[in-house]
Amino acid sequence: MTRPGLRELKKRRTRDALLRTALELFTTKGFEETTVDEIVEAVDVSQRTFFRHFAGKQETAFAVPEMVEARFMRALRERPPGEPPFVALRGAVLDSWEAMNEAMAELIPVELHIRTYQMIESTPSLVAVHLHRSTELEARAARVLAEREGLDPDDPRPRVATAAFGGVMRAAGRLWATGEDASVASIRATTEEYLDHLGALAEDWHRDP
Structure with missing residues (x-):
């Protein structure tokens, strides 16, 4: 390179x-x-x-989140074919954080990233933008899932899956931002724990309901 x-x-x-x-x-x-x-x-x-x-x-306020989101989408597209949807989503977010760990440390301290997250969550004008960005990210991820599963773009299951996934990610992020451990390992562990609760939803989407 x-x-x-x-x-x-x-x-x-x-x-x-x-x-x-x-x-x-x-x-x-x-x-x-x-x-x-x-x-x-x-x-x-x-x-x-x-x-x-x-x-x-x-x-500037959303520069680091945008970088994280871009890594996640790239990781999701690169997941092995045949993985169940929630396995692919889980693997993508954990893989993207592994790649982001070193990159983020070179850009800003993790402690500043946490303070930025808290600042966004406490600034009304930024909260609205944050929610809009989250919705857009879920829509892009849903399109990737639909393509991976060979589903019609209008099939509701990819949208439901990414909405549930996004909700878990936001809940885990808020818990991490208010905790004592500010490490990337901590947010990874918290997210894994929260994503475990979605396991029951990881069904075969090609089976008749």
């Missing part, structure tokens, strides 16, 4: 610094109270540089 040139490396470092600074300010001052001017001043760059990397504050 070709290594990035110095210019690309500098751009990446600037973007990472803007992201870390924005999240620190959001989680200490508040999302609504933080301005783009404050972010760029702390990093010593111009507003033009900020908007070259991000469309606005909201994009």
Whole structure:
């Protein structure tokens, strides 16, 4: 794989610094109270540089979740054919977290990721966006499941499965964010425990009800 040139490396470092600074300010001052001017001043760059990397504050708030979601969708598409739907979903999320563990540690501390999650959950304007993003992710995952199972796109079972899966993921995330153990191993263990309760729903979708 070709290594990035110095210019690309500098751009990446600037973007990472803007992201870390924005999240620190959001989680200490508040999302609504933080301005783009404050972010760029702390990093010593111009507003033009900020908007070259991000469309606005909201994009920075969801930058890490977006990265996690992209890894999950890629992992779901790469799951072995023939796996039952919930096995594929479970494997995809756990595999994506394994890949994210090192990548996230290089970008932001896990502790800052938790504070960002709590900030999103406590900011009304971001909660609405978060729920919309979750619904969109469930819809994309449902389409992948339908393709894997050879089902009609209008079959309700993939949508029901991803809605149930998404609900479990949100419940596990909230528990992790309020717990004492902030490690990736902790969120993995909590999620595995919660997903175990979905086992009874992992039926053969090709059997007549």
